[in-house]
Amino acid sequence: IQAKMLELHNILLQLEEERLREQSNLDNLTKAFDEPSESKPAIQKMKLVGMYKTCLNNTEIEMDLMQKALGLLNEIQTVRFSSVASKAAEKCKDTINKSNLMDMIVIYGQSLPLWVGESEEPAPPLCGAMQPDPEYIAKVGDLVAACVKMEEDSSKSTWILAEVTGFDSDKNEYTIYDIDEREKPESVIESGKIIPLPLWRAHPTENPEAIFPKNSYVLALYPQTTCFYPAVVSQSPEKPEDSYSLMFEDSSYTGGYSPPNEIC
Numbered sequence: 001i002q003a004k005m006l007e008l009h010n011i012l013l014q015l016e017e018e019r020l021r022e023q024s025n026l027d028n029l030t031k032a033f034d035e036p037s038e039s040k041p042a043i044q045k046m047k048l049v050g051m052y053k054t055c056l057n058n059t060e061i062e063m064d065l066m067q068k069a070l071g072l073l074n075e076i077q078t079v080r081f082s083s084v085a086s087k088a089a090e091k092c093k094d095t096i097n098k099s100n101l102m103d104m105i106v107i108y109g110q111s112l113p114l115w116v117g118e119s120e121e122p123a124p125p126l127c128g129a130m131q132p133d134p135e136y137i138a139k140v141g142d143l144v145a146a147c148v149k150m151e152e153d154s155s156k157s158t159w160i161l162a163e164v165t166g167f168d169s170d171k172n173e174y175t176i177y178d179i180d181e182r183e184k185p186e187s188v189i190e191s192g193k194i195i196p197l198p199l200w201r202a203h204p205t206e207n208p209e210a211i212f213p214k215n216s217y218v219l220a221l222y223p224q225t226t227c228f229y230p231a232v233v234s235q236s237p238e239k240p241e242d243s244y245s246l247m248f249e250d251s252s253y254t255g256g257y258s259p260p261n262e263i264c
Helices: 002-034 041-081 084-089 098-110
Strands: 143-149 157-168 173-178 186-190 194-196 217-221 227-235 244-248 261-263
Touching (some): 143 173
Antiparallel strands (some): 227 244
């Protein structure tokens, strides 16, 4: 992780240099555009076009650096979240109490990298509300929502937060790790009973197609649990850093829904 942090640091330094260079070029372009010129119109036009292309090239370099930085952030986040399966293998899962686990889950959701694409580029699969490709196979270490039978009543099922630890392509089955189960955390489940979780956050104004609109029905982690429950979107995010406001199905409340909860 130290090497990735150093690489990220260097990219951010390059990004700042490009930003300053771009700002200077934009200032010069604005000044050249506004000031009257004694040159012939054709010559002035060629000069402005050349300056515009320089600014456009600088912007493309900045975009490339941002994409690299976001990719590194995603990798660092995955490492820092720490594979629960690895912790179990090291026999140290017992050192993680419930409160720590809930904090880790919240931090993981809040630190998902923001998708930044080219101008008018659509959001990719697994960005916000965008569904995965039909042939998508979750990778080892990915977090998923998994539909498993309830221990107290095997005729009923519940959706849990789990980590993928393996995939059998012949049987089309995943091996998953229930991150909140200590006795028998690992199980095998058919691929149709898992939902890959988003890999990126979506920008509400740049990629509105990747935002769940108000009144959408969704499956979301209930606060302070590792289980997913049906909910209705009462308020969608308006800015990249905003959360969703969700009302969970709950028969204990009048109307059958809980008060709004802020969910990443």
